[in-house]
Amino acid sequence: MSLNDTPSAERIHIGFFGRRNAGKSSLVNKVTGQELAVVSDTLGTTTDPVSKAMELLPVGPVVIIDTPGFDDVGELGSKRISRTRLILNKVDVAVLVVDLIEGMGKTEAQLIALFEEKRIPYIIAYNKADLKETVTAGKDNEIYVSSVTGKNINELKEKIAGVASCKAPSIPLISDLIEPGDTVIMVIPIDSSAPKGRIILPQQQVLREILDSNAMAYICQDTELDRSILNLNSKPKMVVTDSQVFGKVKGIVPGDIKLTSFSILMARHKGFLRSCVKGVKAIDSLDNGDTVLISEGCTHHRQCEDIGTYKLPKWLGEYTGKKINIETTSGLSFAEDLSKYKLIIHCGACMLNDREMVFRTKCAEDAGIPMTNYGIAIAYMNGILKRSLEVLPDILKELE
Ligand code: SF4
Incomplete structure (x- = not known):
């Protein structure tokens, strides 16, 4: 992912699940248009989840995740299944890839039960449709595809986009708390533990929302905060600080100026502040x-x-x-x-x-x-x- 890309955590996550050799990796490669996943006829070629960021119109930035077979065996196999279960906790849309020739079995039933338990909307993609001639359209969340001929790949993308677009929009970081023309002071201490040559993601994201809101950002370290407040001709709407210097910053920011932290804004954005x-x-x-x-x-x-x-x-x-x-x-x-x-x-x-x-x-x-x-x-x-x-x-x- 390049520096200009949407951060992964802000993208809609789409996971491909299924048995080994149902053709998940080939299908993921077709959907992403890239050789993202290694494809082979050997069972269990995908040993770890593999992620790829892409644009899926009309929803926008997404992450496609290819997962190991959910029917993997042995000690290593069960570790892979555990990792796949962890992926289930973050996907917004699941695609269950079923080998059309073999049909639904115990593994598919287990996966569907997990999707339903975790309330993950899902699509069933019957793969290898090139091998069976009498294929008709299924239910609304079903589609017949072929990763060999490319049959219905665009239709599959449209179905995924349709489900993904139903996701509720994220809570903003700061844009709903400020008005155009407001000034926000961002306090970003640069100590020995700060990453070299850049500011961290929550700070970048808050800054971007301030700019998107046509408000103004004034950025300083805690060591310059008192002078920064004095330099401003009008009172800032809010001071947002790194939590680590809360103790110091609270003594500098006058009581009539609102004070919060990047961490508080981020927890609200992720839905767990309350x-x-x-x-x-x-x-x-x-x-x-x-x-x-x-x-x-x-x-x-x-x-x-x-x-x-x-x-x-x-x-x-x-x-x-x-x-x-x-x-x-x-x-x-x-x-x-x-x-x-x-x-x-x-x-x-x-x-x-x-x-x-x-x-x-x-x-x-x-x-x-x-x-x-x-x-x-x-x-x-x-x-x-x-x-x-x-x-x-x-x-x-x-x-x-
Ligand atoms: S807050 Fe720190 S540890 Fe947590 S996800 Fe962000 S960078 Fe990683």
Whole structure:
């Protein structure tokens, strides 16, 4: 993906599922128009999910995910099936690829049951239609295709686009909180843990929405914030800060200027802010020996690792005065058994899509474990959560 592309987490996720050798990979290659997946007659050639970003008109940017066969066998096979199950948590649309000659079987029934349980809209693509002559159209969500001849590939894309376009639009980051002409100050500290030569995704996305709203952005580090406020001829509508410097920033921003964080805006955008605010109060009940799960959505950002593995455990210990055990997970793996945790603190989830975050929130709710996120936890421990939620009065009620 190039720097100009829509971030993966903002794209509609479309997963191709099915048995080994149903022709998933060939079909994915036809749909994407690229040799994305390795194709062979050997069973189980796709060993890991493979993703490809593309434009699917008229819905726009999507990610196509090719998954390993759901009937894989042996120890490795069951690991692949587990990974495919994880993919199910983030797909917005599923395509079940069925070998038309072999027809539906146990694996397909299992997959359909999972789609229905997880409320994933799905299409059944009967592949290898070139091998059977008397093929007629099926139900609305069924289609006969051939990845060899290209039969009905465009029609399949249209069906996928039709289902994908029914997805509810995402909650904005900031555009619904500002008016054209407003000024927003963005506080972005550049310390040793900041990535070299760029600003991170949530900051880029907030900046883009400010520009899209015909508002104005003023960007500075926390060290220049007081001068930045003085430099402005009129009061800014809002200050949005990196959560890590909440403590310092709250002392600089006058009480009549709204203050919030990238993390709070991102949690709202991903649909789990309300649960985060409800869950954060559990910090006050933590006791010696309790275990807290710190969960990160990806593995490759030093900045977040530093917060998750060092800063947050330290702040939690200082705030509670207790000896708390910390466990961490990262990437797509979110602990299957949450019952041993007293609290889950999730990262900002900028690399995860909203569906995945709603799923994780539901897992925590079902297990009866409170869940919050980095930004909310930091604001709470700094005593400024209430203030940082004033921009969102309906969420603020959760604190009362
Ligand atoms: S760890 Fe979380 S917040 Fe940090 S970059 Fe990854 S997904 Fe984003």
